[in-house]
Amino acid sequence: MQRKRTPILLILVLAISACTGKVNTNPQSDSLRNVAVQVARLSDAANAGARTVIALGQDSLITAPQERDALLIIQKANDGARVLTTRLKAISVLDANTKSSLLTVVNEISLALADPKTLALFNVTNPKSQERLKGVIDIIATIVGLLKNLLGGN
Amino acid sequence: MSFAINDWLKVIGGLAAFAPIPHAALAGKLASIVAELIDAEKARSNKTTEEILEAAGLQQDVTAALIDAELARLSALDTQPLSE
Numbered sequence: 551m552q553r554k555r556t557p558i559l560l561i562l563v564l565a566i567s568a569c570t571g572k573v574n575t576n577p578q579s580d581s582l583r584n585v586a587v588q589v590a591r592l593s594d595a596a597n598a599g600a601r602t603v604i605a606l607g608q609d610s611l612i613t614a615p616q617e618r619d620a621l622l623i624i625q626k627a628n629d630g631a632r633v634l635t636t637r638l639k640a641i642s643v644l645d646a647n648t649k650s651s652l653l654t655v656v657n658e659i660s661l662a663l664a665d666p667k668t669l670a671l672f673n674v675t676n677p678k679s680q681e682r683l684k685g686v687i688d689i690i691a692t693i694v695g696l697l698k699n700l701l702g703g704n
Numbered sequence: 705m706s707f708a709i710n711d712w713l714k715v716i717g718g719l720a721a722f723a724p725i726p727h728a729a730l731a732g733k734l735a736s737i738v739a740e741l742i743d744a745e746k747a748r749s750n751k752t753t754e755e756i757l758e759a760a761g762l763q764q765d766v767t768a769a770l771i772d773a774e775l776a777r778l779s780a781l782d783t784q785p786l787s788e
Contacts, residue, residue, distance in 0.1 A: 590760040
């Protein structure tokens with residue numbers, strides 16, 4: 551049973567280690583850069599997640615409605631990352647007001663991840679598909695959690 | 705010449721498409737995706753904040769187009785007559 555889980559666990563571990571790995575930072579704009587890095591990771595996760603879900607659909611490991619629901623959630627995360635990117639491009643200092651404004655967007659992504667449709671995705675009957683879908687959502691949720699920490703939301 | 709894990713993942717990803725094993729192509733695609741995530745992470749360490757945000761913006765556009773196209777394909781399947 552454990553052996554069957556190895557591939558997806560490997561993917562999860564690699565992806566999460568990529569998401570939490572250290573990045574060289576400029577001391578003068580540490581917090582801004584750290585938030586930018588997490589937003590970039592969120593964009594990567596949304597892209598990787600969308601491609602994984604489409605691949606699962608192509609292999610008929612999930613149904614078309616499940617694929618659509620998963621893509622709609624990932625779309626919300628991607629749209630949120632886009633808003634965050636646009637706002638970050640327009641600022642040079644990460645003050646309390648800016649953090650609060652960015653946190654509102656991050657919380658909206660969080661709400662989408664906690665939507666009953668998201669939770670319903672984990673009821674997919676094929677255990678491997680269930681693990682992969684959960685992996686996609688978990689990676690996005692992990693990065694959203696890190697963003698909340700950086701913005702003082704937790 | 706030394707191979708990093710992401711290089712191996714790319715090789716596995718490329719070869720898996722030709723393997724006569726069920727879902728091998730899927731495993732290959734997933735391996736390629738992980739390799740790209742590692743590449744993206746490495747590339748970020750040498751970029752400025754502006755460059756990171758610029759690259760993220762481009763990535764978001766690609767993802768949005770990918771999702772829109774797939775959602776449109778799924779909608780078209782819904783509206784296809786059953787006789788086809």
